[in-house]
Amino acid sequence: MIKSTFIKEIRQLTRDGRVATAFVIVVGLLAMAIWISGKRYHAINQEYREAKSTERAIWDNQGDKNPHSAAHYGTYAFKPKYPLSLLDQGVDKYAGTSIFLEAHKRNEAQFSMATDQTGLARFGDLTPDFILLFIIPLLIVLLGYNSFTKEHEMGTMALLKSQGTSVVKLILGKWLAIMSPIFLITTILFLIAGVVLSNLDDFGVFSWESLGVLFLVFICYYVVFTNLVLIISSRVKKSGIALVFSLSIWIIACLLVPKISSNIADTKHPYPTRQEFAANVLKDKLEGLDGHDPWSKQAKQLEKEVLAEYGVDSLHLLPFNFDAYRMQKGEEHESEVYLKHYRFLKKQFAEQSEVYQGLAAFSPFLPTRFLSMAIARTDYATHWNFADAAEDYRVKTQAFLNNNFAENSSYGEWSYRASADTWKKLPPFEYAPPKLGEILSTNGSNLLILSTWLIVSFGFLFITIKKI
Amino acid sequence: MYKYNFIYELKTLLRSGWIQFLSVLLLVLFGFASFNGSQKVEKRELDIASIKKQVNESDQKMLAQLDSIERGLNVNASRWTIPSGPTAVGNYHPRIAAMPPSAMAFIATGQSDLFTHYVKPTMAGDDFALNFTEISSPVQQLFGSFDLSFVIIYLLPLIIIAFSYNILSSERETGSLKLLASQPISIHIWVLQKIGIRFLWIATLTVILLLGTLLIFGGPIDSGTMFSFIGLTIAYILFWFALAFVVNLQASNSAKNAITILGLWLVFVLLAPSIINQLGSTIYPMPSRTLMINKMRTVKAEVTEKQDEILDNFLRDHPEYAINDPNQSRRFYHRYMASQDVVKKELEPIVNEFENQLDKQQTWVGKLKWISPAIVMQQALNEVSGSSTKDYENYRGQVIGFAETWRQHLIPFLYNNQSFTSSDYEDLPSFTFKPLTPKTSGISALAILAISVVIGTLGIAFSPRVKSSKTLLF
Numbered sequence: 001m002i003k004s005t006f007i008k009e010i011r012q013l014t015r016d017g018r019v020a021t022a023f024v025i026v027v028g029l030l031a032m033a034i035w036i037s038g039k040r041y042h043a044i045n046q047e048y049r050e051a052k053s054t055e056r057a058i059w060d061n062q063g064d065k066n067p068h069s070a071a072h073y074g075t076y077a078f079k080p081k082y083p084l085s086l087l088d089q090g091v092d093k094y095a096g097t098s099i100f101l102e103a104h105k106r107n108e109a110q111f112s113m114a115t116d117q118t119g120l121a122r123f124g125d126l127t128p129d130f131i132l133l134f135i136i137p138l139l140i141v142l143l144g145y146n147s148f149t150k151e152h153e154m155g156t157m158a159l160l161k162s163q164g165t166s167v168v169k170l171i172l173g174k175w176l177a178i179m180s181p182i183f184l185i186t187t188i189l190f191l192i193a194g195v196v197l198s199n200l201d202d203f204g205v206f207s208w209e210s211l212g213v214l215f216l217v218f219i220c221y222y223v224v225f226t227n228l229v230l231i232i233s234s235r236v237k238k239s240g241i242a243l244v245f246s247l248s249i250w251i252i253a254c255l256l257v258p259k260i261s262s263n264i265a266d267t268k269h270p271y272p273t274r275q276e277f278a279a280n281v282l283k284d285k286l287e288g289l290d291g292h293d294p295w296s297k298q299a300k301q302l303e304k305e306v307l308a309e310y311g312v313d314s315l316h317l318l319p320f321n322f323d324a325y326r327m328q329k330g331e332e333h334e335s336e337v338y339l340k341h342y343r344f345l346k347k348q349f350a351e352q353s354e355v356y357q358g359l360a361a362f363s364p365f366l367p368t369r370f371l372s373m374a375i376a377r378t379d380y381a382t383h384w385n386f387a388d389a390a391e392d393y394r395v396k397t398q399a400f401l402n403n404n405f406a407e408n409s410s411y412g413e414w415s416y417r418a419s420a421d422t423w424k425k426l427p428p429f430e431y432a433p434p435k436l437g438e439i440l441s442t443n444g445s446n447l448l449i450l451s452t453w454l455i456v457s458f459g460f461l462f463i464t465i466k467k468i
Numbered sequence: 469m470y471k472y473n474f475i476y477e478l479k480t481l482l483r484s485g486w487i488q489f490l491s492v493l494l495l496v497l498f499g500f501a502s503f504n505g506s507q508k509v510e511k512r513e514l515d516i517a518s519i520k521k522q523v524n525e526s527d528q529k530m531l532a533q534l535d536s537i538e539r540g541l542n543v544n545a546s547r548w549t550i551p552s553g554p555t556a557v558g559n560y561h562p563r564i565a566a567m568p569p570s571a572m573a574f575i576a577t578g579q580s581d582l583f584t585h586y587v588k589p590t591m592a593g594d595d596f597a598l599n600f601t602e603i604s605s606p607v608q609q610l611f612g613s614f615d616l617s618f619v620i621i622y623l624l625p626l627i628i629i630a631f632s633y634n635i636l637s638s639e640r641e642t643g644s645l646k647l648l649a650s651q652p653i654s655i656h657i658w659v660l661q662k663i664g665i666r667f668l669w670i671a672t673l674t675v676i677l678l679l680g681t682l683l684i685f686g687g688p689i690d691s692g693t694m695f696s697f698i699g700l701t702i703a704y705i706l707f708w709f710a711l712a713f714v715v716n717l718q719a720s721n722s723a724k725n726a727i728t729i730l731g732l733w734l735v736f737v738l739l740a741p742s743i744i745n746q747l748g749s750t751i752y753p754m755p756s757r758t759l760m761i762n763k764m765r766t767v768k769a770e771v772t773e774k775q776d777e778i779l780d781n782f783l784r785d786h787p788e789y790a791i792n793d794p795n796q797s798r799r800f801y802h803r804y805m806a807s808q809d810v811v812k813k814e815l816e817p818i819v820n821e822f823e824n825q826l827d828k829q830q831t832w833v834g835k836l837k838w839i840s841p842a843i844v845m846q847q848a849l850n851e852v853s854g855s856s857t858k859d860y861e862n863y864r865g866q867v868i869g870f871a872e873t874w875r876q877h878l879i880p881f882l883y884n885n886q887s888f889t890s891s892d893y894e895d896l897p898s899f900t901f902k903p904l905t906p907k908t909s910g911i912s913a914l915a916i917l918a919i920s921v922v923i924g925t926l927g928i929a930f931s932p933r934v935k936s937s938k939t940l941l942f
Contacts, residue, residue, distance in 0.1 A: 018724065018727055022731075029739075036746060036750075047756045047758050047759060048758065050758075050759065050762075051756070051758035051759055051761065051762055054759075054762040055761070055762060055765065058762070058765050058766065058769060062769075073769075073772075076761055076765075078758055090610070091606035091607055091609070091610050093610075094582075094606035094609040094610055095606045096601075097757065097758060098757070098758055098761055108599070108601075108603065110599065110601075110757075111757035111758075112582075112601065112606075113754075114582055114609065115582050115583070115600075115601055116754045116757070116822060116826065117745070117749065117754075117826075117829070117857075118745065118748065118826065118829050118830050118833050118857050119578055119579055119846065119847065119850050119856050119857045120741050120744060120745040120748070120833050120843060120846070120847075121745050121749075122578075122579070122612065122846075123737075123738070123741035123742055123745065123842075123843075123846070124738065124741075124742050125742050125745065125746065126739070126742040126743055126746050130742070134738070135734075138734070142727060145723070146723060238722075239721075239722070239723040240633075240634055240637075240638070240721075240722035240723045240726060242723075243723050243726050243727070244630055244726065247626075247726075247730065251623075251626060255622060255623075256614070258611040258612075259611055259612055259613060259614040259618060260500075260614050261611070262607065262608045262611040262612065262613065262614075263504045263507075263613060263614045265605075265608065266508075266604075266605075266608055267504075267507055270511070271603050271604050271605065272603070273515050273584060273585075273586075273602065273603070274584050274599065274601070274602055274603045275515075275519060275584070275586060275587070275588065276515070276518075276519075277603055279522070290546075293546050295546070296546075345603070348605075349605055352605060352607070352608075356607075379607075380605060380606055380607050383606065
C-alpha cells in the first residue's frame with residue numbers, strides 16, 4: 001500500500017503542470033546560484049592569495065628599521081574563504097575580511113562586502129543557501145499542501161478507507177512522495193558541490209564529512225517541513241485553507257521569527273557602539289602601563305621592580321634595553337585589556353545566541369540556519385575564531401619585535417635599527433578553521449533543537465492524525 | 469444591485485471574522501514594527517547625546533589645562549597630550565561628526581545597522597582608514613530587522629493575497645456563483661467591486677495605522693514627505709490588489725490562485741531584487757578591498773622613505789610657513805602631516821573607484837527598480853527614513869570634508885610652531901550634518917499607481933470574457 005500510494009502521488013505530481021514548472025524553476029535557480037557563488041569563490045580566493053603574498057613581501061622588505069617602527073607599520077591578516085561557503089555564504093557578507101595588526105591596538109576586521117553594496121543587497125543574494133533555506137521548503141508546501149485535502153475534495157477518502165489500509169501506511173506513502181523529489185534535488189546539488197569542490201587546488205580544507213553532515217542537516221529540515229505540511233493537510237478540510245496555513249508556517253518560520261529574534265536579541269543584549277567600545281578600552285588602557293610613557297606611575301613602579309630583580313641601581317646596567325622591555329610589558333597589559341573587552345562582546349553574543357535558541361521553538365529555520373553556517377565555516381563563531389587567531393599572532397609579533405629591540409640595543413638607544421633580514425624571521429600568519437567535530441560539539445544545542453523538531457513533528461504526524 | 473452586493477459582501481466579511489482578524493493582525497504588526505524601529509532610533513539618539521556630553525566634559529578639561537598653562541602652572545599629563553600643542557588638540561580633542569536620525573528614521577532600518585552614526589576624525593588619522601562601520605553581530609545584519617519597511621514590503625502583500633486569492637473561486641466552490649450569475653451584473657464589475665471593498669478596507673486601515681505610528685514615533689515631519697510616503701504605500705497596496713484581481717479573473721480554483729499570486733510575490737519580492745543586485749555587481753564589479761590595502765601599504769611605505777624630501781616640497785609650496793617661523797624647528801608631525809597629504813593625493817583615485825562603482829550600481833538599480841515595485845518601495849522607504857546607501861555616502865563625504873577642515877584649521881598652528889590657546893577654542897570648526905532631501909517617492913507613487921491600473925485593465929482585457937462568462941462559472 002505504501003508503494004501504490006507513492007506511485008499514485010508521484011504520478012499526480014508529475015502531471016500537475018505547476019509542480020513541474022516550480023521544479024524546473026528551482027533547479028534553474030540552483031544552477032545559477034551555484035555558478036555565481038563558484039565564480040565569486042574563485043575570485044575572492046585569488047585575491048586572497050595575491051593580497052597575502054604581496055603583504056608578506058611588503059613586510060619582508062622593510063629594510064633597516066627600528067623594530068618598534070615596524071610594529072607600528074604593522075601587517076595585515078586576511079581571512080580566507082572556505083570551500084563550503086559555496087553552499088552557504090552565512091554571515092561572510094557582513095563580516096570584515098582583513099585585520100590590521102599593529103602595535104598597541106587590536107583592530108576589528110574591516111571591509112565587509114555589505115558596506116560596498118547598494119541597499120538592494122539587503123533583500124538577500126541569489127546563493128545556494130537562500131534556495132536551500134527558503135525556496136525548497138516553499139516547494140515542499142507546494143508539493144504537499146493538498147495531500148489529504150484533495151482526497152476529501154474528490155471524495156476518494158471514503159474509497160481509501162474502504163480499502164482497509166492502515167493510516168500509517170497511507171501517510172508513509174504520501175510522505176515518501178513529497179520527500180523523494182526533494183531528496184533527489186538536494187542529493188544532486190550536494191554531489192555537484194562535492195565534485196566541484198574536490199577538484200579545487202586547495203582541496204585540503206574541504207572535507208566530504210562536512211558536506212555529508214551539512215546534507216543531513218538540510219534533509220532533517222526538509223523532513224520537519226514535510227511533516228508539518230502533512231499534519232496541516234490532514235487536519236484541514238479544504239485545499240485553499242491548507243495552503244494558507246502551510247504558507248503561514250513558512251512565513252513565520254523563515255521570515256518572522258528570525259527577524260523578531262534578531263530585534264529581541266539586540267534590544268536585550270546590545271553591543272556598545274564602536275566609539276563607546278574604543279572609549280572603554282582607552283579608559284582601561286590608561287589605568288595600566290603605557291609602553292610609550294616612561295614618566296607614568298606604572299612605568300616608575302615597573303622600573304623599581306626590574307631594578308630590584310636584577311640587583312642593579314641604574315637602567316643602563318640592565319642586560320637589555322629597558323625601553324623595549326617596558327614596551328613589551330605595556331603591550332601585554334593592552335592585550336589583556338582587549339581580551340577583557342572582547343570577552344564582553346562575546347558574552348553579549350552568547351546571550352544573543354540564547355535568545356535565538358529560545359525562539360527556535362517557533363522556527364525549525366533557526367537551528368538549521370545556524371548549523372549550516374557553522375558547518376560551512378561561515379558563521380559568526382568562525383569569524384571570532386579567525387579574529388582571535390589574528391590577535392594571538394599580533395601579540396606574538398609584538399613580542400618578537402620588542403624582544404629583538406630589547407636584546408640588541410641598550411637603554412635609551414632609540415636610534416637602533418634592526419637589519420633588513422630581521423623581518424623574514426617572523427613566522428607567517430597561518431589560520432585553520434575549527435574541525436568538524438569541534439563545530440558539532442559547540443553547536444550541540446542547535447543539533448538538539450533540530451532533532452527535537454524532527455521527533456516531535458514525526459510524533460504529531462503519526463500519533464495525532466490517526467483519526468483521519 | 470451594486471448597493472446590495474456591497475452590503476452583502478461587507479456582511480460576509482464581517483461575519484466570517486476576516487476583517488476583524490486582519491485588522492488586529494495589521495495593528496499588531498504595525499505596532500510591533502514601529503516600536504522596534506523607534507527603539508533603534510532612540511538608542512541612536514542616546515548614543516549621540518552621550519558622546520556629545522563626553523566631548524563637552526573633555527573640552528572643559530582641555531580648557532582648564534590651557535588656562536593653567538597660560539597662567540604658567542605645571543600640567544600633570546603626558547607631554548604629547550597637552551593641548552597647547554596643535555597636534556594634541558587635533559588628535560586628542562577631535563570634534564564629533566554625528567548623523568542624527570531623521571524624523572521618519574523608525575520606518576526603515578535600511579543600511580543603518582551597518583554604519584556608525586558618529587565618528588571623531590582626528591588630525592593625524594587618514595580619511596581612508598576612518599571606519600564608518602558599526603560593531604554589531606553580523607547574524608543580526610543577516611536576519612535583518614523587523615521594521616515597518618519589512619511589514620509593508622513583505623507582509624502587506626501576503627496579507628492582501630490571503631484576503632483576496634479566492635474572491636471568485638470560493639463563490640464557485642460553495643455554489644453561490646450560480647445564484648449571482650442570475651443577477652443583472654457583469655462578472656468583471658462584480659469581482660472589481662468585491663476587490664474594491666477589500667482594497668478600501670486595507671488602504672484605510674493602513675493609512676490610519678501609518679498616521680498613528682508617525683504621530684507616536686515620528687519627529688516633526690514635513691507634510692510633503694509624509695503624503696508621498698502614504699501615497700506610495702497606497703500605490704503599493706493597489707499594485708498587489710491589481711495582481712490579485714487579474715489572477716482571480718483567470719478562473720481557476722482557490723488553491724491554484726493562491727499558488728499563482730504567491731509565485732508572483734516570490735518573483736517580485738524575493739527573486740527580482742536579488743537577481744538585479746547580482747547583475748549590478750557583476751556588470752559594475754567592486755574592485756578588491758584586499759588589493760586596495762596592498763596598494764595603500766606600498767604608497768605609504770614609499771612616502772615614509774621620502775618624508776624629508778616631501779616636507780621640503782611641502783614647505784616650498786607653502787612659503788608662508790617658512791616666513792612665520794624663524795626657528796624652522798621641524799619635528800615628527802611636520803614631516804608626518806606633509807606626507808599624509810601626498811598619501812591622500814596618491815590614494816584618492818583608488819578610493820574613488822569604489823565610490824564610482826557604487827554610484828554606477830546605484831544608477832543601475834535606479835533604472836531597473838521599475839521591474840519590481842518592492843524595490844521601488846524599499847528604495848523610497850530607505851530614502852524617507854534617511855537610511856539609504858546614498859544617505860550614508862553623503863554622510864561619509866561630509867565627514868571627510870570636515871576632517872579636512874579640521875586639519876586645515878590646525879595645520880597653520882603646526883607649521884608656524886604656534887601654541888594653541890584658550891582664545892582659539894571658540895574658533896574651532898564644528899560639524900553639522902546636512903541630510904539629503906528625499907524627492908523621488910511622489911513620482912514613484914504615481915508610477916506604481918499607473919502600473920497597477922495598467923495591470924488591472926490588461927487583466928480585464930485578457931480575461932476569459934471572450935469565451936463567454938461560462939468559463940468563469942464552471
